[in-house]
Structure formats: structure tokens, C-alpha cells
Amino acid sequence: MDYVVGLDVGGTTMKGGLVTRDGEVTAFEGRPTGREEGPQAVVEAVRAYSGELVELGTARFGAPPAGIGLAVPGIVTASTAVYAANIGWRNVPASAFVPEGIPTRLGHDVQTGGLAESVLGAGREADDFLFLPIGTGIAGAVIIKGEPYGGARGWGGEIGHAPVWPTGEKCACGQVGCLETYASASAVARRFETRTGRTATAKEVVALAAAGDQVAAQVFGEAVEALSISLATYVLLLDPSVIVLGGGLGEAGRVLFDPLEEQLAGRLAFRDAPPLRQAALGMRAGMLGAALLGWRAAGAFDVGRGWSLDVLRGGRVS
């Protein structure tokens, strides 16, 4: 049976899978990138892992994969990993990550996750939407006509570093008042610790806020307010039909969605707000998007659009 290898390369972990043309998904446990040993070690770790996945697939399906897709961080084109701050590599060609002779395509990590949500996930019914994973950092995938759009050079989607309070707090990126510095999971944890001296994860801060802790409620409230400002700007500029929230904080549920919906509507005077929706694919979005890129590398651009979500849910994890 035809299949591809999908590989989601994060800063610290990479997640691989085998995905058939009909949407049978075999996802594997994550594996460390070993980035503490430098960028060359990460390239070798990716190459070793992709080689193993090719061998596993060949043993199972009787042939090498039709293609390989890789989601990688930083600046990336379809054929080159140009730069990643958290890994340190520069201009690594796609061929360096994979065994010889298999068509390969690279994609930006968040954009590749957005592609998966567009084709298979919460954006299935939408052509134009924002995919916004809220994790350690914040970056978005601008989905236009079903496809992630990166702008002139592919550097777009940096909504996490667009200013929400232009005279606000200094962000680690060097700019001032960025969304990320108020609303990322690490920002929520950091700002709670600054005010209380207590350490807590973002999830714990959200739970404390729901339980009536005033400082937690204030910190979480400022995160929601910052998000509502950024989303209002996005809506006015790009008129999405839906906003898909993902990542750790994006999965906080009604405790996030209720106040965010209310504040976003309150910031839009002459138009309504699009609905907010939770991402459907969770941590697997990157790997599944990478598999779709693998199919595109093999020349198959429509694979995935016909899969039922049940097929995805039924995918076994080995």
C-alpha cells in the first residue's frame, strides 16, 4: 500500500509517523533531537530517525515510502531549512535529513500544523482562517484558500510578536508589548511568579484563576485581553471564517473561550466576530501536516481531503 513518512522536528523532540494514501496513521513516540550537541547532531538525529521510519515502512508495506515530509522550526523553504534560532542550523538542504532517493519536502512547523488542521482538522470546512497554537511561544498559520500563507519570503505568521500594548512590557525578542510576552504559556507562568514569588505552570495559573485566586485571575485576564486585541486586528485585516486555537493554553476550554469570545466581540463595533474553535489534531498536527507534505513531494496534492476523521481517531500509536 502507498504510504509516506511524516516527521515533525521540534526544538527538543521529534515525532514520526507512517501515513497511507487512505489515511491509516501509525504514529510513534517522540524522540529527542539532541540539540544540546549542536545543529549537526540534530541533522544526524533526524536523518537516523527518518531512515528507521523508512525501514519500518518498507518492512510493513513492502516498499519504500512515496515521499517524506518534515516540519521544521524557523525559516524554511520547501527544499532548505534556512535558519532556526532554537537549533542553530543554517541552510540545511532537505536531502541532508533523509535517506537517498526519496522525494522530500520541508515545511515551517506552525504552517505545517496549520495545513493539517486545514485539510484534516478544525479548519476542514473553512477556506480562510487563523490557526493559533498558544504554547511556550506564539506563532500563527495564516490559512488562505485552504493553504498556509507565509508572505513574500515565508516569514509571516508572527502574530506573537505583533504589538498589543505598544508602550507595554519588553519582550525577549527585543520589541515592546508583543502578544507573546503577555499570552504565551510561559508568559502566564512567568508573570504569575513575578507577582507572587510562587512558581506555577500556565495550566495551574488558569486553574487558580478559576478557583478565585485574584493574582492568577489578573494575569490570566491580561493574557485573554492581549489575545482579544491581536485577534481583533487579525479579523479586521483578514476576515477569517473561523479562528482555531491550539497548543497547551489553547486547549484550556471554556475558561479561555468564554471571556475571549466576549472580549473579541466587544472590540469589533461594526462587524461580528468569527467563531473560535479548538484545534482538532492536538500534538499530532505537525506530524500529520508533514505527512501531507510527503504526499505532495510524491506529486499527490489532494491526499487527505477525503479522509474521515474516524480514520484519524482510529490511527494506532505504537
Place this chain on the structure above:
Amino acid sequence: MDYVVGLDVGGTTMKGGLVTRDGEVTAFEGRPTGREEGPQAVVEAVRAYSGELVELGTARFGAPPAGIGLAVPGIVTASTAVYAANIGWRNVPASAFVPEGIPTRLGHDVQTGGLAESVLGAGREADDFLFLPIGTGIAGAVIIKGEPYGGARGWGGEIGHAPVWPTGEKCACGQVGCLETYASASAVARRFETRTGRTATAKEVVALAAAGDQVAAQVFGEAVEALSISLATYVLLLDPSVIVLGGGLGEAGRVLFDPLEEQLAGRLAFRDAPPLRQAALGMRAGMLGAALLGWRAAGAFDVGRGWSLDVLRGGRVS
């Protein structure tokens, strides 16, 4: 010779022209829409004017036009003028604006101007850019792969009402801290008058600022600062290759471009800013874009890309 009619319908004035397949432009003087007599009167005025242009074209070229394009304000699809606040119409079909039997296409006014700048003007060499006319109000055309992009329902481009200072001044639109309420030509004039009691046009405020008037410099400086915040957000989100400024204030020249370039660069810590460029087509962008829509109504989608700018400059004005 093949030609089309292009008609730019503004709130108070409409501008018509005849444009041949080779880019020979005959532009006519503006004519009032008569909106003080209600939306139906405007529709009739447009229809009368388009009828005259068809007759003029037929007399000159020996045949009716291949198509008609109209740029109209408000919410619009290719076949219907859905709503315009400044005129008051609702759901006017394209056929109501033109003589029978000629293929017709409508476009949003700013997006149609952006199409003209993309195909013929300052965005010729760029696929992905922002066209931002700064006039009485502010709206932008998001150009993606050479074409204006309006989002899921075509309501996008409202950068003038995206918040720059979320706790700032109340905007006429009902929202708070919108770009337009600081940086439009009318905002600059209004804010100068509020602080000094003196009336002056935006152009005069800019001249006063350049001549050392402190209040004028402050008002104009705040407009530039607001613009730099909005443009930083746009750049981070959509990575345009150039930003094209138009409209009355956008043509202020170096006195605007110099501080705006500096401040925009200052708000981008981890990437460079795209160049700012002045719009090339001035007040004619809407009519020329409408003519391109007329060619598209006629089934000719590539007309305009090959025209030389000299052809445009040489277009005679009757």
C-alpha cells in the same frame, strides 16, 4: 479596437474612463454621485454615466465595450453592491449600474485601486504587498500573489480600524484606539483643531510641522507613530515585499516617509522592514482598476500586465 469602460464610484464623485486592450487610457473629469438625493439616485446617476461612456466609446471605436468594471465603496461581491454606509444602498445587482447586454464586474474601491497598483503601478514588481491609501479614512488592500485578498467574505483590509492604542481615543466607528482616529487626513486636521482651535487641512498641518510648529509636529508625529505600529503588525503577520502608501497624506513625500521608515524599523527587532513606496497611479487607481475588472468581465484576465508605464502617463484626459 477592443476597449472597456472603467468607472470609479466614490461617495461624492465618480470618475470614468475608456481603456483599450493595449492600455490607451481616456480619462474623464469626475462627476457628482448626487448621494444627498438617496441611494436610488446614485444608482441612476451611475447608470446614466456608464451609458454615456458606452456611447462615447461606441462613437469612437465603432463598437460597444467588451466589458464594464465598477469600483464601489462598502461591502461588494463581483456581481452585487451589498452595502455602503456612505451611500446607503443595499443589494444592488451589477446590472442596475450599466446598460443591458455588456458583461460587468464590480470590485471594492480600495481593493480595486490595489489591483491597479499591483498590475500597473507601484506594486508591479511585487507579488505580496500592502496598498494603503491614507485619505479621509484609512483602509488597505491586502495584495496576495498579485491579487487583492478580502478574506472569507471580502470584509478584510480594515487596517484603519485595527487598534494601535487599545486604551486610546474613541473612534467614530465605535471602537477604541483605531489607526484611522490618529492617522487619517481628517484625524490629523481634527486633532490639530482640538488642540489649537485653528482649522487647517492635514497637508497644512504637515507643512506647519515641517516649519517648526510644535503642536502640528506633535499631531503629525502621533499619526506617524500610529502608522508605524499598524505597519509593524502587518509586516510581522503577512511579510509583504513592499508597502505602497497612497491617498492625500500618503503623497506627503519624505516628510512622512523618513520618520515612518525609521520608526517602523525600530519596531522590528528580529527582521528588517520592507521598503515603503509611494503609489504610482494617484487618483486614477480606482478607475484603472475598474477597467481591469471590465477586462476580466470580458474574460481577459491578463490585460494590463504588459502595458508600459509610459502608455499610462501618456493617457489623455478629456
